[in-house]
Amino acid sequence: MEQNNDSFGSKIGAVLVAAGSAIGLGSIWRFPYIAGENGGGAFVLLYLVSVLILGIPVMLSEFAIGTYTRKGPVKAYGQFSKWWKPLGYNSIIVSTLISGFYYIVAGWSLYYFVASLNGTLYSGEEFHSIFEDFRASWQEPLYTLLFSLATHIVVARGVRKGLERTAEWVMPILFVMLLIIAIRAAMMPGARAGYEFFFTPDFSKAFTIKTVVSAIGQAFFSLSIGLGCLITFSSYFKKGTNLATTAWSSSMLTFLVALLSGVVIFPAVFSVEGLEPTQGPTLIFETLPFVFRGMAASQLWSAMFFLLIALAALTSTITFHEVITEYFQEHHYCSRRTGAAISTVVAIVASIVCLWSSRCFDFFDMITADVLMPLGGLMTCIFAGWYLDRALFKGEISNHGARRARFFGLLVFLLKWVAPLLIGVTFIYNLIF
Numbered sequence: 001m002e003q004n005n006d007s008f009g010s011k012i013g014a015v016l017v018a019a020g021s022a023i024g025l026g027s028i029w030r031f032p033y034i035a036g037e038n039g040g041g042a043f044v045l046l047y048l049v050s051v052l053i054l055g056i057p058v059m060l061s062e063f064a065i066g067t068y069t070r071k072g073p074v075k076a077y078g079q080f081s082k083w084w085k086p087l088g089y090n091s092i093i094v095s096t097l098i099s100g101f102y103y104i105v106a107g108w109s110l111y112y113f114v115a116s117l118n119g120t121l122y123s124g125e126e127f128h129s130i131f132e133d134f135r136a137s138w139q140e141p142l143y144t145l146l147f148s149l150a151t152h153i154v155v156a157r158g159v160r161k162g163l164e165r166t167a168e169w170v171m172p173i174l175f176v177m178l179l180i181i182a183i184r185a186a187m188m189p190g191a192r193a194g195y196e197f198f199f200t201p202d203f204s205k206a207f208t209i210k211t212v213v214s215a216i217g218q219a220f221f222s223l224s225i226g227l228g229c230l231i232t233f234s235s236y237f238k239k240g241t242n243l244a245t246t247a248w249s250s251s252m253l254t255f256l257v258a259l260l261s262g263v264v265i266f267p268a269v270f271s272v273e274g275l276e277p278t279q280g281p282t283l284i285f286e287t288l289p290f291v292f293r294g295m296a297a298s299q300l301w302s303a304m305f306f307l308l309i310a311l312a313a314l315t316s317t318i319t320f321h322e323v324i325t326e327y328f329q330e331h332h333y334c335s336r337r338t339g340a341a342i343s344t345v346v347a348i349v350a351s352i353v354c355l356w357s358s359r360c361f362d363f364f365d366m367i368t369a370d371v372l373m374p375l376g377g378l379m380t381c382i383f384a385g386w387y388l389d390r391a392l393f394k395g396e397i398s399n400h401g402a403r404r405a406r407f408f409g410l411l412v413f414l415l416k417w418v419a420p421l422l423i424g425v426t427f428i429y430n431l432i433f
Helices: 009-035 041-069 073-079 082-118 127-136 140-157 159-186 191-199 209-223 229-234 245-269 283-293 298-332 336-356 358-387 390-397 408-432
Strands: none
Touching: 009 041, 009 082, 009 159, 009 209, 009 229, 009 245, 009 283, 009 298, 041 073, 041 191, 041 209, 041 229, 041 245, 041 358, 041 390, 041 408, 073 082, 073 298, 073 358, 082 127, 082 229, 082 283, 082 298, 082 336, 082 358, 127 140, 127 209, 127 283, 140 159, 140 298, 140 390, 159 191, 159 245, 159 283, 159 298, 191 245, 209 245, 209 358, 209 408, 229 298, 245 283, 245 390, 283 298, 298 336, 336 358, 358 408, 390 408
16 A cells, blocks of 8 residues: 555654544543543443443554555545545544634633733632633633644644654653642542542442443543544554554553543542532633642642643644644645645634634534544444455454454454444434433
8 A cells, every 4th residue: 555655753652642642631621521420430430441342442443444545534435435435524524623612622721821820810800700701802712823823833844743753742741740730639638539439430320321421422532533533643653563552552541641630630629618520611720720729839730730731732633633634635735734734724713613602612512522423433333343354454453464363353343233332322312312
């Protein structure tokens, strides 16, 4: 097959980029509030199961498609059959819609980092008022634009100098900062209650259809499944990359970051009377500043935390940006810089729509996480489990016999039967409710 002009320089770089695309705000911003709304420990248990029996198999199938075709999602699926090409276009649509609201949330984190440093966040006003005033001012579109431009710079620099180098710097910093803040949270008076809520499954809540569907949706959102980015990134993998190890490492790093984010946030929330873990999407921005205000060196801890959120957001925004950039490069024969510029304009336009209407913001979030990504994952399972040639699939997983594909039979079984059933239930539930 035709080789892409650019590729990752190392295997660890491939793992860090794949993990970075998965971790992002999905694990640090979205996971805690979804877990809070769905009973804490019960949700965590179901989320882990979803990652193991759905996330990793679908991720492996996307990796195999990318390494075999060495193309982005549209041409990759089109190489097999014109009838599968719309599945590739679904990736472009999802990336565009996610860009609409994701850059806005990323801009929030950047603003809160600056506001923590200069003391604006602790000026004496109510945090809810600060958040609402910020959202109603010219500053929200400004910070959204700044984050869009920062993402553009990374992607325009290319696969090795942009994507890989950024992941090699950002990911270790992200983990260290999470660990430091988690240790600090453990010293807070409400830590024990927070740990109990987060780690103790309430089985009366664990198996409700809503919690199961939320766990599956979160697995897809946090692992970037059904987005097309895993096909794009795996097309940059060097020959000999162990796909199974990369999928396992990326998934477990994502799960670890989700756990650490819960270990940071829930002890903090339970430390302040009157705060609830069911706050929703604004949990981090309206609730946690109450916690930081009660700490010694509150500005330092607050700035560190929101810098962490901003770095996590960057690892995700470059993912969406790269999917669209690669599409324009591959289909319209643009240079990388031109493709990146077009992708930036697309993201800014989508963000303007979400800034203009909060209903669009919520709709873009819902339609991507609850419908289009599960639909993309469902069709990927059907493609890999029923259509993709077994010898070809096994050859990519085993590096053409260089490694043993011990669980290939189980992988195919999960993709043919288990994953489509569970994803199908999720898809139908989200459409109805």
